[in-house]
Amino acid sequence: MQSYLDELKPDVNITSFKQKEYIIQKLRDRFMSYGYQQIQTPAFEPYDLYTTVTGTIHPDDMIKVMDPSGRVLVLRPDITIPITQKVASYVNHQSEELRYFYVLDVYRTTFNQQHDYEKTQAGIEFFGNETADSDAEVIALANQTLLDLKFKKFTIEIGHAAFFKEILEMVSISKEEKQLLKQFIQAKNIPGLEEFLHHLEIEESVKELIQEIPFLYGEPLKVIEKAKMLSLTKSMVEKLNRIKAIYETLSSYGYEEHVILDLGLINHMEYYSDVIFQGYIENIGKPILSGGRYDQLANQFHSSIPAIGFAFDVDLLVNQSPKQTDTLLNCTIQYNQSNKEKGIQTAQFLRKHNYSVTLSNEQQKVKSKYIIMLNKNSYTLSYQKDSYEVKSSNELLKIIQKLEGGN
Template sequence: MTKPTLLPFERILTVPESNLIKRSILTAMEVFERWGYNYIKLPAFDHYEVHVKALGSKSSGTIVFKDTQEGELIGLRSDFTTQVVRSVSFFKVWHFPLRLYYFGTLFSSENNTWERFQVGLELIGVKNVEGDAEVISATAEYIKTLGIKGVVATIGHVNIVRKLLENLKDELRDEVREAFRERNLSLLREIFDNGLISRLPLIQGKEEALRVLSELGLEEERVELEELGRHLEEAGIDFIYDLSEVRDFPYYTGVVFEFFHPNIGSPIAGGGRYDTLSQAYGESFPATGGSVYIDKLLPLLKPKPEEKDFFVIDLSHKKKFGFKVASLLRSKGYKVGRDIVRRALEHSLDYAFSEGYKKVVVVTDEKDVKVYTTVKDYYLVSLEEFLKLV
């Protein structure tokens, strides 16, 4: 029998990797709900035409198929933010602000692996900078709770580069925008005569960054970034300003952010403000949010064995007590496995402890059990007494 090969864009996750995904979900539930956010299950599909309107050029990787009933092109979700806004647009009643979090898989043919896993949160109906600070702070706490240290946030504003591009000739705008994106200092020096604008990608000092924005007449952006910086400093978040931030997603309208780790060559999280995205879905409300790219985080997370409580081995004559013992333990809330493979006791013990079971309960008869704490150490106790103890 020929074994099927992996698809070129496919990735198979191991059990330890899958457990890391599970940990990322459980941590998201713990942290984001602590901040007052509610879970939302998001749809996997969108009208492709609307998807293009919302995502612009970033919709190029959308996996598209035709609805056989209506003949309409449907897009498989490649962005969570658009799906949050789309879902909210169908809510019958809004109570702003809406605090929503999600987790799940994105699909895009732009990546080597067509599936990406993310968790994230969105704050809908809030226009002030304090809302941006909340999203960034909650994201930072999530990353910290996962046990990841040494992370730095970069804080920018998409209108800085957008406003600077308005002063250029049409034929130069795309070229300069790309130069900012790629940090092409030589081209920026050439276009801006080695002036202040050409140095924007190099400016990271907080005081200098704010001063430069004032010198460039970008007072609105300076005020927002200065206020945001105060909030983040109060929250104890390590950050720097990025005055040359360019984003591929067209829906960003203000403050944007990313989180970086020194061992990963690209952002591990990011997001920002998108006050006009709802217009693509026939509504009008401000919003800000952020996502954590779990696939990028996997190398930073230390696998932990999935601990289970009891593994039951039945050596009694009629082998009917092991099932009852396991059922009773489960009814008490314990995680319990039962040996259903015939093999030597030592092999069953090796299996149980290698699978993360804390204790192995060997039922010898209807009265007594042996409770193993290691493959060699055990104590003998009556079945009745053992069940009282647990």
């Protein structure tokens, strides 16, 4: 998370903080409109929680501390895992739907941008529903949230974690070679991929399938049709049919224009088991949100609960979202010792009507949208180059409301 008080540009920091609070409130409102309830996890978690779960954060990426008893703790590197553990502790099988959202900081050494190891994430976790409709609803929520934040050009890229995992199972290669293969596909490095496959002794049909993966990208129905022409297993075809069902439901929401299918999409969180997705906005090369289905994660906590979720990178949203104007007005009342009581009463009156008001001595220079001077039996309101004289605080309020367009 960005520091807001350690620079010598307080106006910039305050503006950025206000923008962040505005975005977080927008996210909260939208998440709650889909029936999600806010929860929180501890900032410090047992180190073992993450090292005993497969497919999670690499230990080198965690920030570790030791408590007075000698137990190793980590600053929260992930949010999905502790939430799943908590749910699994009181639900041992799929019995009901649970919808949670969070706005929390995560800590990893891999962030390390100007020694900043902290990022704010806002996301949702939907437990207890394993249908394609629930996948579509979650992706629709991500779409609608980006529209709430006034992003006009964005895409949600959908893939399937198990589709690529099944392809890897078809080839007998080392762990290091699998990692290299992932890198070629993720970067869509066609020459590198072809050179890599040339030296592998695998069936030609499998080689052809792998070579085609970087090209299985675009409008979902066309990509699915193209993919089905390749040598696929029955389970691969079923996965494509699942994606088709998700896309058709997203069309009912009216969000199909933002959706792209990428069968080469790879998420480094290995606990994802089925559909995965990432959100991109114009001119930004990294995802602004990512998520997917993780139906087997609860199994590692001795439970069986299907689940899907996603998280926004809030700090990236703050940097890239259209800047919002302040929701509170900036009024300054200038007073002297003889009319200080009147100034305080006027400030309290305007604050009760949800306006931002500061009190300032007449001798001080002020920078404010509205400046209110106190006269013996009236008020003078200055706004831009105009001045308005009114007799009462009620009249003062009406003038400000009129200048704000009746709000």
